[in-house]
Amino acid sequence: MHLHNNSDAIKEDILIAGLVPTMQPLTVVFLSFLTLTVAVKLPSNFQKCNRKQPDLKNCILKAAQNGIAQLTKPFPEVRIPSINPFEIQELSVLSNEGAVGLNQTFRNVKGFGFPQIKIDRYEFDFDNKTHTMDGVFPEVKLEGEFEIKGKVLLLHVNGVGQATVVLSEKTQKNPQGKIMKHAVLFALVVCVQSVKLPPNFQKCNRKQPDLKDCVLKAAQHGVPQLTKPFKNLNLPSLDPFIVPAITIKAGSGKVAINQDLKDCNHHGFNKMQLDQFEFDFEKKSLRVKGMFPKITITCQYELDGKVLLLPIKGKGGSTVVLDNLQVVNLLGYEEVRKNGKTYARFVKSDLDMSPGLIHFNFDNLFNGDKALGDSINKVMNENWKEVFEDVKSDYTETVNRILLSLLNGFFSKVSIEEAFD
Known part of the structure; x- marks a missing residue:
């Protein structure tokens, strides 16, 4: 220090x-x-x-x-x-x-x-x-x-x-x-009391033979409910899911843009179609697989860099739409004992994201020059795969931090014994 x-x-x-x-x-x-x-x-x-x-x-x-x-x-x-x-x-x-x-x-x-x-x-x-x-x-x-x-x-x-x-x-x-x-x-390190799950959240028993299926159904049932916050569970609303600030550094490929995004509203997280939500209590891991039909992100942006050798600069409002976003994630956690209960503390998130299509729209590029702005937006949309690949690592790291915060917020309140009778 x-x-x-x-x-x-x-x-x-x-x-x-x-x-x-x-x-x-x-x-x-x-x-x-x-x-x-x-x-x-x-x-x-x-x-x-x-x-x-x-x-x-x-x-x-x-x-x-x-x-x-x-x-x-x-x-x-x-x-x-x-x-x-x-x-x-x-x-x-x-x-x-x-x-x-x-x-x-x-x-x-x-x-x-x-x-x-x-x-x-x-x-x-x-x-x-x-x-x-x-x-x-x-x-x-x-x-x-x-x-x-x-x-x-x-x-x-x-x-x-x-x-x-x-x-x-x-x-x-x-x-x-x-x-x-x-x-x-x-x-x-804080002392907390275990919080009971609300009755509208499904619970499973670690000893039941169909545990995997039960946990998946509980997650499928729980995620759509997060259109409102559950403060006692440390869970915010997922629609919109608000991120105050995101910083994306310029990549080394065809897209080299420094991005400062603020007041970002994410819509569509609560619509996730889960295919896998599986705890392995021996390996202390959680595997998640699913698809978001559509994620819409609106932010205030500031950009400075190049796209396919074309200079890009601007400041204003932006909208990014990701269609059919496939995600696979393997998370690792540690067990922490507090007040006679066991809590999961997630320490690792290995996420992979693969969108089916991305549409970009950045308003007020080049100080409001509509012709130049429309041209750059068109280039980015025609080359959306290259744009995404070049910034994927920073976006993935941002989402990893968000996922760890969400899970740790929830499991700091809800013990493993409470979540799985």
Whole structure:
């Protein structure tokens, strides 16, 4: 987890997809040290520096590196508590407008791993009266009581219980080639109560001889009902199924278009004709096979790239219609025990999609030049197979994430014992 702090204007620039702002309590620790130790002598095991020494920056950095590592115990004489664990009575995080829109309250939190920070920069600017710090926490673990309410992606999330949040460093390069370090959420473990299936959802027994047929019929009966949300089951409506944003990167073939799609409404998911919906409890897998007669997707789009060497650029409304979309998917899950019940946590989705026909229509291409726009739409429709193949991997990955979110939302509420008597 990467830290940058300027005490002249404290900013928590790590959101972790809208989750816990762990930098705030650490900032409080440093500010406490800076403000409360005035006129108090430092303990002998804390290194001191002289503002006039030529290597002042290096001295302060070493002093900070040495000092923070000692904070596994409190130093009451300088009013510094232990930061391993670092105890926080309450943290509140308000919802943002991104993919994670959660109001969160954490109480009686214990934080572990703060003394292990690897400090790269620790500087005072006495002229501008600022203090700057950069560093990396290899891992920070927070444990405490939580209360959350809101949405993650499209799923309603409400809960009260115990939480464990683990943040760790992840390094990657941005499009300009610069290395970026992000805070990554590895685990958020919550205590939940198993929810019973509504009576209009068919149930099956794992021991019945026609289990495969029963599960398939239950799925065939259940999917068409999802024209409305079932919030207690963490299931949104599938008609329309709304995706706030989709980003598709330019392919390397004949179609090289960067696509930013927003406010996408998908119609037709509830019309799926299922041929297979089969659990293998020994292999912990789910195999799904079926066909969507028609999927209609309307979005606000922004395109920039080339189609068959023809430049394409525009921003506006779009409609994409996929006819006879064949899908085959093999999903893998893990079993998680909570409160004496077994829950499925899906961790893998291997999806293949094959449409029978695709029709594209992008309004307002080339700033509303109708002749050019109609020409590009015609080219894309005449070459729809090439267009789809070039962007298939990104679309498939997007659908994989959606499927995992839907299944994990449902099976985080409904235990295997409840779903299969």
